[in-house]
Amino acid sequence: MNGRVVVIGAGIGGLVSAALLAARGCDVTVLEKEAWVGGKARRVAVDGAEIDGGPTVFTYRGVFDEVFAACGARLDDHVTVRKAEVLARHWWDDAGGHLDLFSDHDASVAAVGSFAGPAAARGYAAFAAEARRIFEVLEDPFLHGDKASTPLPMMWHMGLARLPEMLAMRPFDGMWAALGEHFADPRLQQLFGRYATYCGSSPFKAPATLMLIAHLEARGVWLIEGGIHALARALAGLAERQGARVRCGAAVAEVLTARGRTSGVRLASGEVIPADTVICNGDPSALATGRLGAAARRAVPAIPPAKRSLSALVWYAHAGTGGAGLTHHNVFFSRDYAREFAEIGAGRSPSEPTVYVCAIDRGADHHAAPPPGSATGGRERLQIIVNAPADGDVHTYTPEETERCTSAMMATLERCGLTLEPSFPHRLMTPTDWEHLFPATGGALYGRASHGWAASFQRQGPRTRLPGLYCTGGATHPAAGVPMAALSGQLAARAIAKDLASTRRSRPAATPGGMSMPSPTTGSTG
Template structure:
């Protein structure tokens, strides 16, 4: 493959595509406007301590094992320190105790039974069986398959004999309703509804199909030393060992075209870099709103603001903690989940939010001793994606911080007063990722058709492709990697088809080249 490939953005999807295409022999250069690789997966210094930022939960490890193996039979564990977590997450509500979910599914069922009774344990087992069934039906044709604009192509690939399995995906049922069939205890509905937020969606608007996310997590959560940013650095190193170049501090201003297809990129510095293929590893809205030039703006449809996923308030903190036995992943629930999402839907930050705390310095097992003194924390609260239309004043930022801390105190966790931290709001995310309003997951997965409306790898502009967490198949670290795999696969196929395009005969008996042209492979 002799194609020249320019990748815009060094997120997980872009780095995956870069590594896989470079391993096939392509001449690949990744251009990243920031000084780091990883996109949202970065490190932020607070009070002299490097705090892991961005995504925190690492699941679906097999995807990354495949990527590393495809690049010279490399192994993930040779490039990052990774270990499997015993405790998936710890959950808390007011004074009703805590509930841990475990890597051992039977241990989770027993914990649910102790927390909410034998009927709840039976409901949990039924729920996990249904979530596994949905995942098994969708893994190959959807999560790993080609992008389809409607369910019909996917159903055709699956075969009509699997119609019962298709219906078992429950695309037309709401997630909250489906959870109510398994759990009478509203706390458990709340816990398992939270998985919809993993792809930036409300559990009250998402389809029941998203229950598969719980199964992905139940199959295993791994802890990476240095967080997901360390994984991104490992992917960048993997790409470079295949011959790719990764240039940070090199923003792209425009996707260039010639003869109706991509011809390269122009950097913000003015430098022009020729390329046969351009991959945009960013939210498709950045293309659609003209951030990369007029030609690219016609390549993809814009995401209407009303269809955006959730944004977030994120505190990177270095603080002393008291009163609650944290594990690595912790969730502290609000008392009124429906009100919380109504407020976000109305464009307001939640008055009493659910709070996720990643205690970076803690392991995920029963017996890990707490760190002494201050510890590094990443604290996340869901918020509306309004960063392009709303200014978060110092007063509002302080109010959001007080609301977050009130939830933690109510559930038994106290942070030191005036703790050292840095707060990112939707307005800050919009600055980092323009044209998104701060939406961190692309298009929200609301309604049965939303998953088919995500941007796929191919665009209307020949030679321009998309990848990343805002594209097919879904948001999240492993899904971004799957999108990178898919983009690399589609590009290789397209290049092969242009290389072997036959000469076509016209009715007049003349021979002329195919209208589809491109680089040779």
């Protein structure tokens, strides 16, 4: 299969599309405005240490096994991956102890029972079964399937015989209320409601369908040596070995058109790169607001600011810690979850936030002390995240406000028993900073929020209104997150391969060397 393809942005989705299309014989060029590949999955230098600067939770690894296999390679030959024993450690206060969830289901049931009693253990088992059922119903037709504007095509594909299963997805039920059916203990309702934030949504506005995220994590969390950025570098190398070119420091200013379809791109430097196909690996808002030219502006609908997902305050820290024993993934909850999300919904940073801490130098087992020599001066590398409103295009965080947010974050940690050294070395990213890095988003990190039953069907799909222009990435179908961005890359590559083949019917669609695109119906064993 021939075809000149330009990918705008070297995030996970764009790199997956680039590798798969290059493996099928396309002439692929990836253009990244920043100095690194990976998009949000980057490294940040703080106090002489390299801090993981983007997503930290790696699940659904079977998607990446498929991508590497389609290119004649193995994931394990390019990154060092180990499965986590402890999925995450959860804290509410210094006196009540903590709750670990495990990769072993029975261990999680027992832990919930020890923490909140036998009824809670039964509730967790029932919740886990429901989350698994929702995931299994949606995995093939939705996560791996083509984007539809309404549920009807997906339901037709599934067949009326599976109508009871469709209703079991609970699209019209609220997530918070559904969790209340399983958990009388408000701490557990809060814990499992937090999974809505994995796609930048409020647990008080998200549909119960999003409970499937808990099952996806329960299937396995992996730690990658070097973080998700190492995975992005591996994908870039994979694409290059298939013949793709990856250029950093190459900002695209405009998508060019001729005869009603894409004809290439013009860089900020003035250089023009011809292309039959252009893939935008970024938030569709950049297209809709004209950041890539007038022709591309008409290609996708705009996302209203009220529909944006969450943004975040993120501290990249090199700090000494004390008190609470950390594992790799840790969550310290606020005392009033409803107030926290009400404040965010009103455009304010939360006065008492829930805080996620990734202790980068620690493993994910019961006793995850930092390995010897991993930190200097008694410090360890941390990424600390607090949810925030996506208003970075209309609100600038002042020094006084960032200091107030830092104090609120540290107060939550201290209430739960974790102390950080005073004035610890760190760099803070606010929604304003995210807007500068990803223009036209307001700092939204997940595209459109998944609020209401129809929201998931309103995400941008791979095809746009402009022939030859496609979208991929975490802000597109099927959802946000590292594996979903990779799935979007697969879907975009599949759509492009089909469209190119339809214009070159005389050319065979087989991949050189006998490789083929992963089947959309292939289940992952991740």
